[in-house]
Amino acid sequence: MTDQTWFLPAVLGVVLVLLVVGVVLLAPRRRRRGQAGAPPHVPTAQAPESGVGEEPEGAPEGGRPGLVDVPLPETAAPSVEGPEPVASRLVRLRDRLARSGSFGQALLGVLARDHIGEGDWEELEDTLLAADLGVGPTTELMESLRTRVRVLGTRDADSVRALLRELLLAQVDPAMDRALADSPSLGADDELHPATVLVVGVNGTGKTTTVGKLARLLVASDRDVVLGAADTFRAAAADQLATWGSRVGVPVIRADRYGADPASVAFEAVRAADEAGADVVIVDTAGRLQNKAGLMDELGKIARVASRRAPIAETLLVLDATTGQNGLRQARVFAEVVPLTGIVLTKLDGSAKGGIVVAVQRELGVPVKFVGLGEGPDDLAPFEPDAFVDALLA
The missing domain is CATH 3.40.50.300 (P-loop containing nucleotide triphosphate hydrolases)
Incomplete structure (x- = not known):
């Protein structure tokens, strides 16, 4: 009886110890399984020091980082969004630029007058310069416009607008390759x-x-x-x-x-x-x-x-x-x-500064490939010369 009294508590003690050990060992595994649907912890790509011209050697301890997602804090992590298609954003950006057409309105306001005197031509030149077209492009456009208006003898707004569109489009240069690699x-x-x-x-x-x-x-x-x-x-x-x-x-x-x-x-x-x-x-x-x-x-x-x-x-x-x-x-x-190889113009929400497209292309000899016309995430679109000039003169 004494032996049995000693043996039973001993067995129960051993079983209890084994249960405790099992819970401790299994706890991490259960936590990992419970987090399977959450964003994993992702190591960042550490930048090892390297000399100029040297290829970076290796990565931080634990192996070279591969393709990784950098997660946001759980409280701020948004769901993956579907960006706006290119075609629809182009239409929207064209409309936005056209609605701020102070540049084209100022030009046409001068050119549609019954008689264009020297003071009117100076006003027109000032408008182009204020739009950041640049001195060289402005001089060329003014000389061509004065010559064409004098030769053709045109004064109606529609004819002058068509002439101005042709000259502005030539300045923007639609022949430039604006495709992105x-x-x-x-x-x-x-x-x-x-x-x-x-x-x-x-x-x-x-x-x-x-x-x-x-x-x-x-x-x-x-x-x-x-x-x-x-x-x-x-x-x-x-x-x-x-x-x-x-x-x-x-x-x-x-x-x-x-x-x-x-x-x-x-x-x-x-x-x-x-x-x-x-x-x-x-x-x-x-x-x-x-x-x-x-x-x-x-x-x-x-x-x-x-x-x-x-x-x-x-x-x-x-x-x-x-x-x-x-x-x-x-x-x-x-x-x-x-x-x-290309330029991205941001904050082009007012066409009063639209001449910068011509000026920067002339300065650098490379095309404007994209324009940004607002703060929205999809307010960036490929630059289209024809649509841009039409919006300027809307």
């Missing part, structure tokens, strides 16, 4: 690589926002896109880009610390896009203009390092259309630093 192409190794798009411009022009809007535009065109947050010197830039990426389900490669090497982030973004078979990788760059030498070194290194994985297909300059001649000075600096 948005498909994989063969590299030097005869392998297909994603189209790499570098986006440059000073802070405050809407550069990072433009990268997000461009991603939405490409997603609406059924392109697979990866974003690279290589503006590592502005703390909010990577977070802002991650927000844009989350909204349309586009993965973002970013550094895990402030001030990381931008070229390394760009390289990781291109490598991740390449390995995932994406169509396009868009790299956001820093927009500092404190000194041209530093800007040249940084952008040159980004382009050089990123192109070791895939050739650079596009370098787009983002300009604020409302900054006028200051924007043109910025454009000159960037054109000296990197070979630009």
